[in-house]
Amino acid sequence: MKEIIQIKNMSKSYGSYQAIKDISLDIYHNEFFTLLGPSGCGKTTLLRTIAGFETPTSGTIKLHGQDIQDLPAHKRRVNTVFQNYALFPHMNLAENIDFGLRMLDWSADERAQQVGEMLDLVHMKQFAKRMPSQLSGGQQQRIALARALAPQPEVLLLDEPLSALDHKLRQDMRDELQALQRETGITFVFVTHDQEEALAMSDRICLLAHGEIQQLSDSIDIYENPNNKFVADFIGETNFMPVSVKDRSDDAIVVDTPLGIDIKVANTGFKKGDEATLSLRPEKISINAKDLDVNIEGEVIHHRYMGGYTHYTVRVDGGHELRVSRGNEISNDIRFKLNERVRLSFAYASARVLAA
Amino acid sequence: MSSVHKMKEGYLNILGLAPAYVVMLFMMVIPLGIIVYVSMMTSDPYGGFISEFSLDSFQQILFVTDWDDNLQLDLQYLNIIGRTLLLSLITAIICLCLAFPVAFYIARQSASRKALLLFLVMLPFWISMIVRVYAWVLILSDNGVLESVLSFLGLVDDMDSLLYNNGAMLVGMVYSYIPLMILPIYASIEKLDLRLVEAASDLYANRFNTLFRIVLPLCKPGIVAGIILVFVPCLGTVLEPMLLGGGKTMLMGNLIQNQFGVARNWSFGASLTLALLAIVMIFLMLQALRASRLKQQEQ
Numbered sequence: 020m021k022e023i024i025q026i027k028n029m030s031k032s033y034g035s036y037q038a039i040k041d042i043s044l045d046i047y048h049n050e051f052f053t054l055l056g057p058s059g060c061g062k063t064t065l066l067r068t069i070a071g072f073e074t075p076t077s078g079t080i081k082l083h084g085q086d087i088q089d090l091p092a093h094k095r096r097v098n099t100v101f102q103n104y105a106l107f108p109h110m111n112l113a114e115n116i117d118f119g120l121r122m123l124d125w126s127a128d129e130r131a132q133q134v135g136e137m138l139d140l141v142h143m144k145q146f147a148k149r150m151p152s153q154l155s156g157g158q159q160q161r162i163a164l165a166r167a168l169a170p171q172p173e174v175l176l177l178d179e180p181l182s183a184l185d186h187k188l189r190q191d192m193r194d195e196l197q198a199l200q201r202e203t204g205i206t207f208v209f210v211t212h213d214q215e216e217a218l219a220m221s222d223r224i225c226l227l228a229h230g231e232i233q234q235l236s237d238s239i240d241i242y243e244n245p246n247n248k249f250v251a252d253f254i255g256e257t258n259f260m261p262v263s264v265k266d267r268s269d270d271a272i273v274v275d276t277p278l279g280i281d282i283k284v285a286n287t288g289f290k291k292g293d294e295a296t297l298s299l300r301p302e303k304i305s306i307n308a309k310d311l312d313v314n315i316e317g318e319v320i321h322h323r324y325m326g327g328y329t330h331y332t333v334r335v336d337g338g339h340e341l342r343v344s345r346g347n348e349i350s351n352d353i354r355f356k357l358n359e360r361v362r363l364s365f366a367y368a369s370a371r372v373l374a375a
Numbered sequence: 376m377s378s379v380h381k382m383k384e385g386y387l388n389i390l391g392l393a394p395a396y397v398v399m400l401f402m403m404v405i406p407l408g409i410i411v412y413v414s415m416m417t418s419d420p421y422g423g424f425i426s427e428f429s430l431d432s433f434q435q436i437l438f439v440t441d442w443d444d445n446l447q448l449d450l451q452y453l454n455i456i457g458r459t460l461l462l463s464l465i466t467a468i469i470c471l472c473l474a475f476p477v478a479f480y481i482a483r484q485s486a487s488r489k490a491l492l493l494f495l496v497m498l499p500f501w502i503s504m505i506v507r508v509y510a511w512v513l514i515l516s517d518n519g520v521l522e523s524v525l526s527f528l529g530l531v532d533d534m535d536s537l538l539y540n541n542g543a544m545l546v547g548m549v550y551s552y553i554p555l556m557i558l559p560i561y562a563s564i565e566k567l568d569l570r571l572v573e574a575a576s577d578l579y580a581n582r583f584n585t586l587f588r589i590v591l592p593l594c595k596p597g598i599v600a601g602i603i604l605v606f607v608p609c610l611g612t613v614l615e616p617m618l619l620g621g622g623k624t625m626l627m628g629n630l631i632q633n634q635f636g637v638a639r640n641w642s643f644g645a646s647l648t649l650a651l652l653a654i655v656m657i658f659l660m661l662q663a664l665r666a667s668r669l670k671q672q673e674q
Contacts, residue, residue: 072573092576105574109592118588119578170579 021048022081023174023206024069029078031064031230038064040230041078046174046208051200053209055217056227057253062210065227066176069208071095082173093122097174098167103183104159106151112162113138113147119170137165140199157188164196168203177209181216193219214254218242226250248373251298258301258341262372264293274372278315279337283367294375301330301344303369306355311364317341319359329354333363414645422639432642436650452630456650459627462541463609466548467556467602473549474556474601475594481557482564493561496554504551508614511547512538515619539621547615552608556601563597564590603662607655627651 024046031039039061046052054062067073069080071092080088087095098119106115116137120130138144141161151159160180167175177196181189197220200207211217217224218238226233226241226249233253234246245251248259262274265281272286276297289295305311317335331343343363347354355361417427439449481492499507514520515537525531537543567590575585591598613628620626625633627647634644 070573070577072577092573093579093581097577099574099577101570101574103570105568105570107571107574107589118575118580122579122581122584166578 022046023048023050023083024208025079025081025084026065026069027079027081029065029068029075029080031061031068031073032076038230039068039075042227042230042232043078044225044232044235046206049204049206051197051207051209051220051222053211053217053221053224054227055211055214055224055253056233057212060227061230062212062227063178066099066178066208066210069174070097070099070176096172097176098170098172099176099178100160100163100167100180102179104151104163104180106159106162106166108151111148111150112143112154115151115162116166116169119166123170133169137169140168140202141165156184157192160184160192164199168199168205172205174206174208177207179210179212181211182213189216196220218254226253228253245298245371245373248296248298248375251371251373256301256342256344258299260297260299260339261375262295262297264289264291264295264372267291272372277337277339278313278335278341279339280313280315282313282370284370284372287372289372296373296375298371298373299341299365299369301342302328302346304341304343304363304365306331306333306343306345306361306363308364312367314362314364316360316362319355319357319361322355322357324354331355331361333361335363410645410648413641414649416642418640418642420639422641424641429642432640432646435643436646452647455625455627455630456654458541458624459610460654462545462548462626463606463612466545466552466609467606469545469549470553470556470605471560471598471602474553474560475598478557478560478564478597481561482567493558496557499554504614505618508547508551508618511543511550512618515543515546538619539623541620541624543619544615544624544626547619548609548612551612551615552605555604555608559600559604560594560597563594567593599662603659606658610655611651 022045026045027043029039029042030037042061042065054065056062064073068075068088071087071090071094075088078088079086082095082097106112107118110118113134116134117130120133125133134147135144138147141164143158143161143165146154146158146162151162154162160183163180180196181192184192193216196207196209209217209220218241221238223235223237224241225235228249234241234250236244241250242254245254251257252259260277262276262282264272265275266273267286267289270286271283272289273281273283274295274297276282282297284297315335317333319331320334320340321332323330326347328344328346331345332340333343334340341363413424414432415428415430416424417429418432419425434446436452437448438446441447477496481489481496484492512519516522517536517538519537521537522531571589571593572585575589580588611628611631612626613632616624616626616629617632620629631644631647631651634640634647638644
């Protein structure tokens with residue numbers, strides 16, 4: 020894997036507010052890279068420093084091994100798809116797409132051909148002469164993509180491009196974006212606050228909070244093996260419980276849980292007597308199914324039907340509440356009723372122990 | 376029942392709009408009617424007019440009658456109209472060039488600074504126009520403020536008078552009307568989405584291209600409004616030619632004023648007024664036509 024963007028020890032402050040705190044990360048060629056985090060985590064600031072709209076307070080950004088942190092935006096071979104598209108309202112769609120090519124002094128023939136290809140790429144050929152105000156959100160989105168891809172940038176930056184679309188369209192656009200990335204082979208740096216979006220599309224996800232990297236790994240790893248409580252909480256849903264380490268061996272620890280049972284999990288650097296947090300995802304717990312490492316009984320106190328699956332809240336004997344989700348595999352299947360006694364089972368391997 | 380109700384509503388509408396109609400009637404329709412009436416009457420050499428139909432005053436704009444009662448083309452008034460148009464246009468262009476950076480600067484300030492700067496832009500309107508234009512007489516006159524300063528600095532010895540020429544009028548007109556250019560341009564820059572500027576620089580446009588291909592086209596409504604707001608009152612301006620032009624170089628405004636004053640030719644004054652009105656209307660209609668064509672294109 021070859022790095023295309025290398026960020027080293029970058030910080031960005033606005034007055035006394037530190038938006039980015041000493042971040043270093045590499046982005047690879049042909050990668051769908053996602054910057055994920057809640058609002059105010061610094062993901063957009065990071066994107067804007069790559070685009071050239073912000074100058075880092077300290078640190079370096081390299082594009083293809085060349086320092087670009089002092090280069091103005093119009094001299095960087097990166098293009099941006101803006102959150103609200105920022106199409107030029109006084110130009111038609113073809114002119115919008117053509118703008119970057121014109122600024123790069125492409126010949127008229129090349130420009131015409133590229134604009135045509137880009138319109139084809141986003142299935143908008145018949146709209147070439149329309150004005151941006153005549154388009155729907157999804158169509159504007161496509162033109163914004165075409166405009167940013169037309170000059171064949173080294174890296175395409177996408178600033179929450181799907182957030183203004185409705186749910187159904189957003190899901191379609193996910194597939195389209197991913198296909199587009201594979202087709203063009205351009206590195207995508209995608210900013211979002213939507214963890215589902217990030218999991219669905221990314222090769223790698225960088226989860227940020229308070230201007231710091233919380234975890235940088237692929238979708239599966241970030242969901243299954245969160246680094247800390249914040250990651251486990253931000254990505255997907257989970258049950259947290261306070262635990263204390265009762266015993267440890269070289270490769271495993273035994274923790275004491277509020278469920279009234281001890282759980283044996285892989286040792287990730289805890290000592291005997293440490294206070295920690297156990298994270299257990301709702302879908303890893305099965306109801307009234309075959310026995311696993313842990314089997315406990317409880318009572319359904321709440322359920323929420325979600326269509327494809329149902330969320331249950333079960334109060335286990337001893338008082339602790341667990342959230343459990345179960346896929347609705349068979350139509351009109353008998354679901355568990357309120358106050359029904361159920362048996363919950365999960366494997367040791369599903370639990371993760373994190374710092375308290 | 377419903378038709379009665381509708382009628383009642385109709386009456387109410389008319390009643391509600393009545394004050395506006397009354398104002399329009401007394402402030403616009405009647406005065407304009409009087410002007411049209413006077414323009415078509417015979418002028419009385421002793422002032423006022425004689426109620427006798429005649430179109431001589433319109434003819435007078437372009438022709439003079441010689442001793443043998445032959446009409447001869449006379450360009451002196453056409454010259455004045457031409458000079459008025461030219462000076463007004465130059466004023467509008469200079470105002471645009473000066474106002475755009477000012478408006479841009481103001482639009483980029485914090486809210487409280489914006490309010491202060493806009494207040495300063497409008498401040499001169501609180502002072503009588505005569506005083507403000509007269510101030511330029513003091514600045515530009517022989518041994519006036521400008522010459523005193525320059526000669527004190529040793530930059531000039533003996534200056535030719537800066538007053539009583541086209542340049543002096545231009546300075547006065549630009550000074551008087553520039554706020555009318557700054558305000559509409561400020562309003563359109565204020566509305567400008569700065570992300571579009573970022574998008575332009577993201578797409579490899581340098582400052583020059585961003586200004587001419589993105590910022591200026593998007594500020595066009597404000598620029599057009601500003602040009603009209605400056606150009607139109609310039610056409611009828613009176614004080615600048617009177618005080619700074621010294622009455623030597625006439626513009627339409629003081630030409631008309633003279634007809635009602637010293638020249639005692641009300642009918643001619645009225646027809647010149649209508650000519651000025653026609654010129655203004657032509658420009659406004661061209662603009663309206665352009666605007667409606669643009670709107671159609673967009674649909």
